[in-house]
Amino acid sequence: MSETIGGRAPTPAPGDAELRGIGPCLYEIGPRAGTGMRVPARIFADEDLLGQIRRDRSISQLVNVTTLPGIVDAALGMPDMHEGYGFPVGGVAATLLPDGVVSPGGIGFDINCGVRLLASGLRVEDVQPSLEPLVHELSRSVPAGYGRHGRLALTRDELDRVLRDGCPYLVREHGLGRPDDLPLIESGGVIAGADPGQVSERAKNRGEDQLGTLGGGNHFIEVQVVDAIFDEGAARAFRLFPGQVTVLVHTGSRGLGHQVCTDYVKIMDEAMHRYGISVPDRQLACVPLSSREGRSYFGAMCAAMNFAFCNRLVIAHRAQDVFRRVLRDWQGAELRLVYDVAHNTAKIERYGARTLCVHRKGATRAFGPSSEEIPAPYRGVGQPVLIPGSMGTASYVLVGTDEAAALSFSSCCHGAGRAMSRGAAKRRVQGHVLRQELLSRGIVVRCPSNQELAEEAPLAYKDVDRVVDVVHRAGIARKVARLRPIGVVKG
Amino acid sequence: MHGVTAAASHSFEEHRSELEIRIEAPSLPALFAEAGRSLVEVMHGTPLEAPGAWSDEIVVTARDREALLVEWLNELVFRAEVAKVLFTEFEIGRLSQRELVATVRGSRVSALRNPVKAATYHGLAIAAAGEGFTAKVILDV
Numbered sequence: 001m002s003e004t005i006g007g008r009a010p011t012p013a014p015g016d017a018e019l020r021g022i023g024p025c026l027y028e029i030g031p032r033a034g035t036g037m038r039v040p041a042r043i044f045a046d047e048d049l050l051g052q053i054r055r056d057r058s059i060s061q062l063v064n065v066t067t068l069p070g071i072v073d074a075a076l077g078m079p080d081m082h083e084g085y086g087f088p089v090g091g092v093a094a095t096l097l098p099d100g101v102v103s104p105g106g107i108g109f110d111i112n113c114g115v116r117l118l119a120s121g122l123r124v125e126d127v128q129p130s131l132e133p134l135v136h137e138l139s140r141s142v143p144a145g146y147g148r149h150g151r152l153a154l155t156r157d158e159l160d161r162v163l164r165d166g167c168p169y170l171v172r173e174h175g176l177g178r179p180d181d182l183p184l185i186e187s188g189g190v191i192a193g194a195d196p197g198q199v200s201e202r203a204k205n206r207g208e209d210q211l212g213t214l215g216g217g218n219h220f221i222e223v224q225v226v227d228a229i230f231d232e233g234a235a236r237a238f239r240l241f242p243g244q245v246t247v248l249v250h251t252g253s254r255g256l257g258h259q260v261c262t263d264y265v266k267i268m269d270e271a272m273h274r275y276g277i278s279v280p281d282r283q284l285a286c287v288p289l290s291s292r293e294g295r296s297y298f299g300a301m302c303a304a305m306n307f308a309f310c311n312r313l314v315i316a317h318r319a320q321d322v323f324r325r326v327l328r329d330w331q332g333a334e335l336r337l338v339y340d341v342a343h344n345t346a347k348i349e350r351y352g353a354r355t356l357c358v359h360r361k362g363a364t365r366a367f368g369p370s371s372e373e374i375p376a377p378y379r380g381v382g383q384p385v386l387i388p389g390s391m392g393t394a395s396y397v398l399v400g401t402d403e404a405a406a407l408s409f410s411s412c413c414h415g416a417g418r419a420m421s422r423g424a425a426k427r428r429v430q431g432h433v434l435r436q437e438l439l440s441r442g443i444v445v446r447c448p449s450n451q452e453l454a455e456e457a458p459l460a461y462k463d464v465d466r467v468v469d470v471v472h473r474a475g476i477a478r479k480v481a482r483l484r485p486i487g488v489v490k491g
Numbered sequence: 492m493h494g495v496t497a498a499a500s501h502s503f504e505e506h507r508s509e510l511e512i513r514i515e516a517p518s519l520p521a522l523f524a525e526a527g528r529s530l531v532e533v534m535h536g537t538p539l540e541a542p543g544a545w546s547d548e549i550v551v552t553a554r555d556r557e558a559l560l561v562e563w564l565n566e567l568v569f570r571a572e573v574a575k576v577l578f579t580e581f582e583i584g585r586l587s588q589r590e591l592v593a594t595v596r597g598s599r600v601s602a603l604r605n606p607v608k609a610a611t612y613h614g615l616a617i618a619a620a621g622e623g624f625t626a627k628v629i630l631d632v
Contacts, residue, residue: 270554
């Protein structure tokens with residue numbers, strides 16, 4: 001294998017003169033004549049993060065997004081934005097329905113990659129003596145890696161029910177999860193309009209043995225401890241307290257979702273000329289959501305979202321079993337669902353009189369307290385927003401704000417955001433050394449190989465504390481609590 | 492990229508969370524076969540059988556030859572994941588601007604470590620260079 005060391009020199013992004021500050025931690029590039037920009041590109045960042053963002057081609061990619069037919073207000077970059085393919089990761093774009101477009105590249109291959117937070121009633125000192133067996137049992141109970149067989153075998157009919165009916169189906173007919181959990185999942189764990197008939201047999205073949213599996217890359221299960229509270233009222237509503245042990249599950253729709261995106265990028269690449277659409281990057285292929293191809297993709301994408309919600313539900317069920325088994329002598333070992341959020345989606349949402357298709361690629365929905373979609377326990381507080389950090393660094397619980405509706409289509413960041421490629425991380429970090437470092441900080445790690453551990457080293461990511469600070473200062477979400485890892489199972 | 496006359500070769504260039512494959516080959520069939528070989532380099536698994544014990548015919552269609560390259564790689568991603576197979580050999584039987592027929596051989600593995608989600612259309616290019624061809628395609632990994 002030959003390899004270009006250090007990666008490609010970035011294509012020059014729009015110059016400093018074109019980026020102007022327009023608000024707290026908010027920069028804008030206005031539409032320029034001859035560029036095809038229909039709306040401005042706006043980026044939530046501070047100067048330091050903006051400097052990091054400018055090192056790759058994500059700003060140029062965000063400018064490309066502003067050319068999509070039907071886009072309104074602005075294409076938005078979150079502070080964790082980095083270069084992707086077509087859309088940047090950490091990009092948000094809303095198109096006006098019925099004629100605005102839907103673009104599979106604006107959601108990404110891992111449809112509804114997302115995060116689920118579970119909270120125990122235990123303190124870290126209760127769990128510490130059992131941490132090693134706890135993490136070990138989690139790694140044994142939840143299949144990790146790529147294309148591995150899962151624990152939940154489904155007939156094809158059952159898979160179709162998962163795709164159409166989402167988490168309520170698993171709760172009602174498989175006894176997984178609890179009815180009380182459903183309101184604590186974004187959209188109740190089932191997206192209306194999901195159509196298994198629009199999901200190809202290929203996608204179903206890829207997904208049929210993957211429900212309940214973590215997948216590789218940056219997917220993980222972490223055992224964490226609440227180490228800071230920033231908003232006592234919201235923390236009380238979310239029933240979080242200092243020293244509390246929590247579990248964070250980060251995964252998505254696995255091969256099923258990847259194949260749905262693959263199938264429909266091809267379909268739209270072939271179809272868009274029929275709608276008079278041309279795009280500056282073929283990976284931005286798109287069609288009007290109201291078109292036959294647009295409706296078909298949306299039905300399939302919603303089905304893949306349901307699959308991902310169910311995937312996290314099954315994994316959480318396994319984690320709950322492990323906690324009960326390993327910590328059976330402790331009251332409070334029961335893991336309770338705090339919330340489950342998606343961060344690669346397109347959703348139909350109302351903003352004033354407008355009905356929009358909001359694409360979030362590497363971005364999290366963050367509804368404020370006034371939203372009717374806030375579950376009863378959190379009403380008047382806001383939607384929990386879960387931000388996983390890189391492996392071994394802090395994760396955050398935030399809460400959505402009403403102001404975010406006007407600022408960011410109720411969206412905020414989704415994580416730390418990669419600052420370095422996997423290969424560069426492996427050249428900088430030795431997996432066995434990182435494993436020892438994490439252990440010396442009291443973090444127990446299970447990972448298929450030292451090499452894959454090194455790929456996800458904390459130095460490969462932006463500083464999650466800074467990313468979250470920007471979100472907080474920009475007013476698109478508020479900090480509630482910080483979670484420190486004590487155990488990591490890497491996919 | 493410079494002119495191509497020698498045997499097919501490939502290299503990788505890393506992006507933040509993507510992998511760009513650059514291929515050089517003396518002919519288009521050799522370029523597509525080399526693209527398959529580059530993909531295999533990213534996947535890992537412990538073979539359960541002799542190289543070439545598994546084989547299948549693949550037919551791929553697309554609207555142009557660039558899209559055909561993406562579809563070829565995505566077909567291989569799909570087959571590898573579903574059949575749990577690591578490919579060892581690519582025999583390009585027929586290749587036009589819009590259709591590819593190939594025979595692929597490989598070994599089934601106990602557990603495939605396949606970090607490739609898909610090949611993308613982003614930055615996709617195939618170009619004539621010297622007496623051969625060059626191509627680049629970006630994988631989401």
